[in-house]
Amino acid sequence: MKILSLLRSPAVRDGLGIGVAVGVAGLAFGTAAVAAGLSPAQAVFLSAFMFTGASQFALIGVIAGGGSLVAGALGALLLGARNTLYGLRLTDVLQWRGMRRVAAAHGVIDETTAVTLAQPDRVSARTAFVTTYVVLGSFWAATTLMGALATERVNDISAFGLDAVGPAIFLGLLWPRLRDEGGRTRLIALLGAGVALATTPFLPPGVPVLLAASAALIALLGPDPKTIASDANEKDPSMDRNEEVGS
Amino acid sequence: MTLWPVLIATAVGCYLLKYAGMAAPRRLLDNPWLRRFAIAVPVALLAALIAVEALRGQGQALAWDTARMAGVGAAVLALILRAPFLVVVVAAAVVTAGSRALGF
Numbered sequence: 039m040k041i042l043s044l045l046r047s048p049a050v051r052d053g054l055g056i057g058v059a060v061g062v063a064g065l066a067f068g069t070a071a072v073a074a075g076l077s078p079a080q081a082v083f084l085s086a087f088m089f090t091g092a093s094q095f096a097l098i099g100v101i102a103g104g105g106s107l108v109a110g111a112l113g114a115l116l117l118g119a120r121n122t123l124y125g126l127r128l129t130d131v132l133q134w135r136g137m138r139r140v141a142a143a144h145g146v147i148d149e150t151t152a153v154t155l156a157q158p159d160r161v162s163a164r165t166a167f168v169t170t171y172v173v174l175g176s177f178w179a180a181t182t183l184m185g186a187l188a189t190e191r192v193n194d195i196s197a198f199g200l201d202a203v204g205p206a207i208f209l210g211l212l213w214p215r216l217r218d219e220g221g222r223t224r225l226i227a228l229l230g231a232g233v234a235l236a237t238t239p240f241l242p243p244g245v246p247v248l249l250a251a252s253a254a255l256i257a258l259l260g261p262d263p264k265t266i267a268s269d270a271n272e273k274d275p276s277m278d279r280n281e282e283v284g285s
Numbered sequence: 286m287t288l289w290p291v292l293i294a295t296a297v298g299c300y301l302l303k304y305a306g307m308a309a310p311r312r313l314l315d316n317p318w319l320r321r322f323a324i325a326v327p328v329a330l331l332a333a334l335i336a337v338e339a340l341r342g343q344g345q346a347l348a349w350d351t352a353r354m355a356g357v358g359a360a361v362l363a364l365i366l367r368a369p370f371l372v373v374v375v376a377a378a379v380v381t382a383g384s385r386a387l388g389f
Binding site (some may be wrong): 060061066075076078080083084087088089090095096097099100102103107110113115116117118119120122123124125126127128129130134139140142144146168196197198199200202203204205207208209210212213215216219227228229230231232233234235236238239240241242243245246250251252253255256258280 | 288294295296299302303304308309320321324325326331334335341350360364370374375382386
């Protein structure tokens with residue numbers, strides 16, 4: 039009976055829902071990874087240990103294009119650096135120390151952050167974090183393996199339209215950020231895309247995306263961010279801006 | 286396999302970035318410049334990745350693939366309609382596969 043009442047708690051329900059839905063995207067990752075030239079073992083290794091979808095897709099995108107592996111790794115790390123920001127927020131809510139924190143850090147991604155920060159108190163935040171992490175993590179690894187093994191047996195994966203899955207996943211992550219942040223963010227996005235496209239024919243794959251990150255420097259221009267932050271706090275606390283993520 | 290060192294190094298780096306956030310002093314989050322830059326970097330990277338992957342051609346060349354662009358368009362439409370993440374991804378694949386089957 040305890041399990042039944044646990045399943046009914048909103049923290050567990052949120053975690054299960056988002057975990058199952060996003061875990062299925064692992065199918066697309068497994069497929070794309072093997073198509074890029076990774077072995078199924080390498081694909082599952084990334085899902086289990088790197089465990090941050092956008093970075094994984096960015097890395098295999100560079101490998102698929104035959105680009106510089108160093109640029110691919112740097113791009114993946116730069117993209118993974120947003121998890122540092124999530125970690126800062128989460129540690130405040132979860133208040134775990136020592137070995138628990140070492141273990142929990144592995145689970146710091148877009149989805150666990152969104153579900154955890156949406157909870158009203160520390161107990162449900164901890165429950166939500168653990169549920170989302172465990173459910174999403176196991177689905178992600180298992181579906182990566184399924185996608186990888188299936189792709190090994192199929193000759194032409196372009197017939198399944200999987201080359202559109204990468205852009206769709208990045209779009210899903212970008213979309214809520216554009217909606218929340220207004221004009222300057224759209225400018226950063228446009229410049230980032232423009233820089234990457236303009237340099238793609240001349241630089242090894244992976245490098246144009248790294249170069250595009252410099253468009254983010256625009257965020258440092260303009261009015262003093264302190265005034266912006268306090269303006270935004272009246273309508274919408276600026277601290278919560280990047281909680282809403284692509285799922 | 287020559288890929289393994291890169292995969293392992295990147296995985297370790299990604300973990301350390303996560304751990305650094307959990308172990309760093311809380312006041313870092315109060316630095317407005319740092320926060321502003323940290324929110325902007327993923328936007329620039331994601332937009333660049335969308336553009337480059339959507340228009341990927343042979344080697345380093347860019348190419349327009351009508352079927353793939355139809356799939357990306359379907360993803361945008363799904364996002365406008367506030368569809369869940371999974372629907373966005375599946376719509377992109379299904380529309381691309383469908384357009385390709387129709388000969389685009």
